[in-house]
Amino acid sequence: MQREPITLAGAERLREELAQLKKVERPQIIAAIAEARAHGDLKENAEYHAAREQQGFIEGRIQRLESTLSNAQVIDVTTLNPNGKIVFGATVTIADEESGDETTYQIVGDLEADIKHNRIAVTSPIARALIGHTEGDVVTVRAPGGERDFEIVGVEYR
The missing domain is CATH 3.10.50.30 (Transcription elongation factor, GreA/GreB, C-terminal domain)
Incomplete structure (x- = not known):
């Protein structure tokens, strides 16, 4: 597999985005899901479904960033x-x-x-x-x- 080139600054930007997603956005969405779940019936709970959809986007982006960084050839x-x-x-x-x-x-x-x-x-x-x-x-x-x-x-x- 050929490694994708990335500049040192670009790798740092991706690491910062990954940290933001893991340390800030992921915990926020987990809290939002818990709060929406507390509202009761999940079938007609728009807040719950929106939060779950957002969680899917965040988890997908985290996986993409981790894969990208692990397979990248960082060039200074x-x-x-x-x-x-x-x-x-x-x-x-x-x-x-x-x-x-x-x-x-x-x-x-x-x-x-x-x-x-x-x-x-x-x-x-x-x-x-x-x-x-x-x-x-x-x-x-x-x-x-x-x-x-x-x-x-x-x-x-x-």
Whole structure:
């Protein structure tokens, strides 16, 4: 089985979420189930059924996080020495050749990709186009909306 790459920071975020689920949310939902159970008839007790459903979601997420963390290959980006080349974990600033708009992305594993926080999966079209290039290169990204050219403005390993 191939181990999924994850950055050290990404692994830490997943560990924090796991701790929150186990130490805070799981006990809260258990208490909510106990309280709803005390209200009597469980067949028509919406609070009980909602709490049980929420418990299922929490337990499923706990299992997923534990599995992910146990099978992940944690990579400390700060210890890499790729000689300026873009590799997994690099934080890259690119400029759209057409509009000049700059965007900064960190290339991460599929498990920690989050576009809202500018973390893109190593398997994404943009990341695949950037890997192996250096600052100053112009890359062509083949995306669903067509081809776009980007200049690599900066590369960091943080």
